[in-house]
Amino acid sequence: MSLQDNVWTLTLALLALLALVFLFVVTQAGRPAADGAAVQKKAYAMRRWLFAALLVLGAGVAWGTLVPFPIPPQYLGTLAPQVVKVVGHQWYWEMSPTRLKAGIPVEFDVTSADVNHGFAVYDAQDRLIAQTQAMPGFTNKLVHVFPPGSYRVLCLEYCGVAHHGMFGAFEIVAQHEGGQS
Numbered sequence: 001m002s003l004q005d006n007v008w009t010l011t012l013a014l015l016a017l018l019a020l021v022f023l024f025v026v027t028q029a030g031r032p033a034a035d036g037a038a039v040q041k042k043a044y045a046m047r048r049w050l051f052a053a054l055l056v057l058g059a060g061v062a063w064g065t066l067v068p069f070p071i072p073p074q075y076l077g078t079l080a081p082q083v084v085k086v087v088g089h090q091w092y093w094e095m096s097p098t099r100l101k102a103g104i105p106v107e108f109d110v111t112s113a114d115v116n117h118g119f120a121v122y123d124a125q126d127r128l129i130a131q132t133q134a135m136p137g138f139t140n141k142l143v144h145v146f147p148p149g150s151y152r153v154l155c156l157e158y159c160g161v162a163h164h165g166m167f168g169a170f171e172i173v174a175q176h177e178g179g180q181s
């Protein structure tokens, strides 16, 4: 059964339950009032149970629908990172070094010399791998571990007339080939 079918069935069941509650209320409406205090006590007890049940249900649903956080972990582990200094300019990226090793965290220290830019790393298939803001007066750190390959850097923040032409590039090589140039 698809998710839609499940939701549909659940909705129908809840509607039926609601209808039963309404029917009950309607049939009880004409009856003389029972002892108020006793009814109140019973209602409060029911409310406590309902609250506890909803709490458990809510926590369960929240836990069950958790998805992995979309931003890769920003810790370095025990390996010393390869630090790349990145400065965004209108309209080019200043980056050093641009030849790095695979399997060792790369730490981009990203800032801007003028206006806000978006530092975005794309792989050879033009998939967005990681990104952060390049902001004047701030240095944003972006940590990522890359497999070998050629990577392109594009700007993701509109920064003036040549924003679309703001490209950069770097290479990730296998560890035995040596990086840092």
Ligand code: CUA
Pocket: 088, 089, 091, 116, 117, 118, 155, 156, 157, 158, 159, 160, 163, 164, 166
């Ligand atoms: Cu730099 Cu857009």
